[in-house]
Amino acid sequence: xxxxxxxxxxxxxxxxxxxxxxxxxxxxxxxxxxxxxxxxxxxxxxxxxxxxxxxxxxxxxxxxxxxxxxxxxxxxxxxxxxxxxxxxxxxxxxxxxxxxxxxxxxxxxxxxxxxxxxxxxxxxxxxxxxxxxxxxxxxxxxxxxxxxxxxxxxxxxxxxxxxxxxxxxxxxxxxxxxxxxxxxxxxxxxxxxxxxxxxxxxxxxxxxxxxxxxxxxxxxxxxxxxxxxxxxxxxxxxxxxxxxxxxxxxxxxxxxxxxxxxxxxxxx
Amino acid sequence: xxxxxxxxxxxxxxxxxxxxxxxxxxxxxxxxxxxxxxxxxxxxxxxxxxxxxxxxxxxxxxxxxxxxxxxxxxxxxxxxxxxxxxxxxxxxxxxxxxxxxxxxxxxxxxxxxxxxxxxxxxxxxxxxxxxxxxxxxxxxxxxxxxxxxxxxxxxxxxxxxxxxxxxxxxxxxxxxxxxxxxxxxxxxxxxxxxxxxxxxxxxxxxxxxxxxxxxxxxxxxxxxxxxxxxxxxxxxxxxxxxxxxxxxxxxxxxxxxxxxxxxxxxxxxxxxxxxxxxxxxxxxxxxxxxxxxxxxxxxxxxxxxxxxxxxxxxxxxxxxxxxxxxxxxxxxx
Numbered sequence: 001x002x003x004x005x006x007x008x009x010x011x012x013x014x015x016x017x018x019x020x021x022x023x024x025x026x027x028x029x030x031x032x033x034x035x036x037x038x039x040x041x042x043x044x045x046x047x048x049x050x051x052x053x054x055x056x057x058x059x060x061x062x063x064x065x066x067x068x069x070x071x072x073x074x075x076x077x078x079x080x081x082x083x084x085x086x087x088x089x090x091x092x093x094x095x096x097x098x099x100x101x102x103x104x105x106x107x108x109x110x111x112x113x114x115x116x117x118x119x120x121x122x123x124x125x126x127x128x129x130x131x132x133x134x135x136x137x138x139x140x141x142x143x144x145x146x147x148x149x150x151x152x153x154x155x156x157x158x159x160x161x162x163x164x165x166x167x168x169x170x171x172x173x174x175x176x177x178x179x180x181x182x183x184x185x186x187x188x189x190x191x192x193x194x195x196x197x198x199x200x201x202x203x204x205x206x207x208x209x210x211x212x213x214x215x216x217x218x219x220x221x222x223x224x225x226x227x228x229x230x231x232x233x234x235x236x237x238x239x240x241x242x243x244x245x246x247x248x249x250x251x252x253x254x255x256x257x258x259x260x261x262x263x264x265x266x267x268x
Numbered sequence: 269x270x271x272x273x274x275x276x277x278x279x280x281x282x283x284x285x286x287x288x289x290x291x292x293x294x295x296x297x298x299x300x301x302x303x304x305x306x307x308x309x310x311x312x313x314x315x316x317x318x319x320x321x322x323x324x325x326x327x328x329x330x331x332x333x334x335x336x337x338x339x340x341x342x343x344x345x346x347x348x349x350x351x352x353x354x355x356x357x358x359x360x361x362x363x364x365x366x367x368x369x370x371x372x373x374x375x376x377x378x379x380x381x382x383x384x385x386x387x388x389x390x391x392x393x394x395x396x397x398x399x400x401x402x403x404x405x406x407x408x409x410x411x412x413x414x415x416x417x418x419x420x421x422x423x424x425x426x427x428x429x430x431x432x433x434x435x436x437x438x439x440x441x442x443x444x445x446x447x448x449x450x451x452x453x454x455x456x457x458x459x460x461x462x463x464x465x466x467x468x469x470x471x472x473x474x475x476x477x478x479x480x481x482x483x484x485x486x487x488x489x490x491x492x493x494x495x496x497x498x499x500x501x502x503x504x505x506x507x508x509x510x511x512x513x514x515x516x517x518x519x520x521x522x523x524x525x526x527x528x529x530x531x532x533x534x535x536x537x538x539x540x541x542x543x544x545x546x547x548x549x550x551x552x553x554x555x556x557x558x559x560x561x562x563x564x565x566x567x568x569x570x571x572x573x574x575x576x577x578x579x580x581x582x583x584x585x586x587x588x589x590x591x592x593x594x595x596x597x598x599x600x601x
Contacts (some may be wrong), residue, residue, distance in 0.1 A: 019270075026272040059520050059583060127279035134286030145519055152472075153290030160283065216572070234572035 006107070010115070013108040017116025018123075025086065025124040034082050034125075039132040041069045045139035052143060062143040063152060067220030069136060070159050074129065075166050075214055080196075082125050083170035084188040088178035090117040091259060100264055111256040118175055118252065125167045130160055155219055162217045169210050169244050172251035179259045206233050210247070213240040303457065304466045305476060309433055310367040310383045311454035312445045317369035317380075318483035320456070320466055325386075327474040329360040331518035332584055356392035369456060370437075371483075381437035381445060383429075390428045397426075408443055409450040415439045465511050468527070473515040481510045507535035522587060526578040533574050540576045543569050562586050 007013065025031060048065060051058055060068075091114075094100035103113055134156070141152045173191070177184040198205045199212035206212035216235040303311070305322055313320070328334055352358045363386040370380025394412060397403045403414040408427070415425040425439035427446050435445050448455050457463060465478035511529035516522070530536040551564040567580045 022276070023270055023272040026275055061517070061520050061523075064523075064581075123276055127276055131279045131282035131286075134283055138286065138289070149290075149293040150295075153293045156290045157287050160287070234570050234577065236573050 007109050008107055008112070010109060010112045013112035014116040014119065017103075017108065017113050018119045021117050021120035022123055025120050026127065030085060030089075031124060031128065034085065035128050037078055038074075038082060038125075038128045041073060041136045042132050042139065044069070045136045049139060049143055052145070062140040062146040066137060066140045066152075070133070070163075071215065071218055071220045074133065074163055075218065076211060079125070079129060079163060079166045080170045080192050080211075082129070083121075083167055084174050084185065084192065086121045086125060087118070087171040087174035088184040088188055090114065090121060090175055091179050092182075092184070095264060104264070110260040114175065114179075114252070114256045114259050118171065121171055121175075122164075122167060125171070126164065129163055129167070133160060133163060159218060159220075162214060165217070165241075165244055166210075166214050169214065169248045172248040172255070173210065176251045176255040176258070179255050179262065202233075207235065207243075210244070213243050216240045217244075303463050304469045305473065306367060306456075306466050307365065307385060308454075309385070309429075309449075310369075311456045312435070312448040313367065313369035313381055313383065313456040314441055314444065315455035315458045316371065317456060317459060317462060318371050319380075319477060319479040320367065320369045320462060321475070321477035322469075322473075323366045323368075323475045324473070325359065325363045325365060328518060331474065332520065333518040333522060336584060336588075355396040356389040362386045362388065381435065381441045383445075384434045384436065385432060388428070388431055388434060390431060394428070408446050411446045411449075413442065413446070461511075465513055469513060469515055474517045474519070476513070476515040478514075479512045483512075507531065507539045509539075521584060522582040524578075524580045526576075526580075528576040528578075530574050530576065533571070536571045536574045536576050540569050540571045543576065543578060563590065 008016070044065070048058065048062065052062075091100070094103060104110070137152075137156050137159075140146060141149050146152065174184065174188055177188055177191075181187060196209050196211045199209040199215065200206070212233065213235055216233075217237055217240050306320065357363075363384055365385045366382055367385075368380045368382045390412070394405065394414070397414045398405060403416045403426075406413050406415070412428040413425055415423050417423050423439040424437065425442040427435045427442045429435055429446070429449060435442050437445075444455075459480075461480045462478060465480065469476045469478060507530050509528045509530060511527075513527040514524065516524045528536075528539060530539050547564050547567050547569065563582070563586065566582050566586065567578065570577045570579075
């Protein structure tokens with residue numbers, strides 16, 4: 001029989017929180033909005049095929065469009081935004097809904113709560129983003145002007161891996177922001193569209209951003225204009241993998257630690 | 269199992285099916301037996317080649333580039349018609365791909381050996397060559413061979429490998445290629461440095477070329493600095509390249525991807541800075557020629573460890589704008 005005076009072990013506790021959180025995250029208004037945003041490229045790809053069939057080959061080739069979708073649309077913009085809106089609310093939603101008390105009074109460690117909720121966030125965003133990438137890839141790469149599918153297909157697993165890594169890295173950062181700040185969305189947006197622009201500067205500054213490391217892991221290099229085009233750096237791939245995984249783990253541990261130490265006083 | 273689990277499993281299934289389908293496409297691709305975009309049959313080319321280039325004739329003739337510039341650039345459709353009348357060969361219809369391997373500049377008399385893939389009427393081609401009386405027809409290891417200017421030390425020859433492939437170049441190299449094919453050897457594959465570069469070329473490009481260190485050693489190592497005098501007193505030194513890969517496409521726009529491999533990351537950075545400087549100089553010229561502004565913004569330069577990546581995309585409208593305009597006729601006084 002389990003000792004009721006001690007909390008549940010980390011694994012079962014995190015799994016219980018994951019089960020509880022997943023339903024609430026997948027079937028929510030936030031997910032509906034995010035699904036539209038994340039899966040929009042499927043619509044773009046179908047529209048591209050229709051336009052190519054009715055009006056001739058558009059100026060942008062299907063491989064170039066897919067490269068833009070992966071490198072600019074998903075990895076640079078939409079996945080970080082999805083991470084911002086989901087990961088900052090892992091705890092904030094419970095605080096706002098005044099339901100945090102119910103979680104904290106259960107025999108669960110606080111680290112297992114963060115871990116379970118983070119896993120639910122990853123599962124939800126995975127469900128929204130990765131199938132959209134797969135469908136967009138096949139819709140575009142089977143277009144008449146596309147390169148042979150056999151040569152392009154090698155990029156697909158890599159792209160899916162980088163998208164997943166983007167969700168992990170940005171998710172860990174925004175989870176930390178969510179437990180640190182009461183209103184994390186504005187600082188999160190400033191991080192995404194202020195700090196992350198350092199990735200386009202010369203020198204060592206791009207190494208201080210997540211986007212430069214993520215960008216280095218994908219093979220697509222859409223031509224960019226201005227400073228970004230001139231100074232774009234591609235960092236070593238093996239280092240990028242180590243840095244992103246290391247930073248994500250450190251940020252998640254920091255989020256768990258802060259959440260464990262912090263006292264929450266709920267408004268009455 | 270609750271409904272969110274079902275959604276998760278459905279998403280996972282889509283991803284797994286997609287990845288498996290992609291792996292299947294790679295497995296069944298015609299490039300399976302080849303090295304990168306290089307067809308397996310082209311591996312009979314010489315092992316001491318310092319460059320290999322491929323040209324996809326089908327993609328070229330289907331591109332807007334061909335449609336726009338074929339007549340202007342002296343493609344001489346009437347000459348092609350004459351060729352077809354004499355030999356039954358219409359290059360735009362019958363040739364799929366041409367692969368050339370050679371030593372490049374520096375080795376005298378070796379322009380390179382080419383293999384052409386397509387559909388060839390060997391009887392009509394042979395008759396056309398024989399009736400001109402300029403070539404001597406023989407066979408070598410069962411393959412029909414026509415050699416031109418046989419008395420010359422570097423006679424040229426064409427070998428009819430089969431209905432789908434021809435080999436053309438210096439006679440001794442053509443003979444060696446035919447012998448390699450008969451013995452089922454792949455000499456070019458033993459050139460590991462060059463094959464490593466070829467493997468990185470994306471199949472499906474309209475044209476591509478790779479060159480190894482020995483070829484690039486003959487390139488100039490310095491450029492005249494801006495404002496330098498004609499005697500070249502002030503120069504910018506260029507870091508040496510150890511490998512070069514160029515791939516290009518013509519549809520829907522002219523796009524070039526150049527990857528230069530330098531000795532180390534510092535040399536790559538220096539080389540990238542030189543390229544950026546040239547792009548910036550082109551931008552400065554924009555006041556005189558506004559189309560150069562577009563040209564400069566169409567080029568991006570990046571570095572990746574010891575590699576310099578230059579991507580360029582030129583819409584056809586831009587290329588047309590860069591064409592020299594016909595001078596208006598001067599009115600007679």
